[in-house]
Amino acid sequence: MSRNLTLTALACLALAACGTPQEQCISRNTDEYRTVARLLAQVEGNLARGYAWDERVVTRTDFDFCPTLVRDLDGEDVLVHRSCWRDVADTEVFRVPIDPVIEQRKADNLRSRLAALRPDAERAVQACRAAYPQEG
Incomplete structure (x- = not known):
């Protein structure tokens, strides 16, 4: 107690x-x-x-919108979002004997x-x- x-x-x-x-x-x-x-x-x-639990980091590719600087017709920098593929890290939990x-x-x-x-x-x-x- x-x-x-x-x-x-x-x-x-x-x-x-x-x-x-x-x-x-x-x-x-x-x-x-x-x-x-x-x-x-x-x-x-x-x-x-x-059994025990363990973790590992798994990288996968994900579709996202990425900020990109482009110049407009006046030569000014403009921030736009374009579609892109990004690597994303996930933590995966799995059983271990x-x-x-x-x-x-x-x-x-x-x-x-x-x-x-x-x-x-x-x-x-x-x-x-x-x-x-x-x-x-």
Whole structure:
């Protein structure tokens, strides 16, 4: 229960990283803990699904209207839009097979790392709350 409350508090504060001085202090001092927690959640999701997600950038050609400078009859530059083909980069998400034994080993290692980081993260949160009390 305490772990869930700590994770929830850290996640809420991470969302408001550009917020109050207290929130900035907590965000700054719990970065590694939050990163390990995010990685653990990702690995646990992979185990639950049976596969991982990955991304790749795919380039495709798209029809568009491109701005072009042309000279009118008086010799003045005029901006016109002409049809053209442009390369567009899209991000494609795809499934990647996993080895459950390796993923489980990753999850176990991340859990132990998270447990080792938890006391320092909790101390940092308490120190930041003491240094920057919230005004109510």
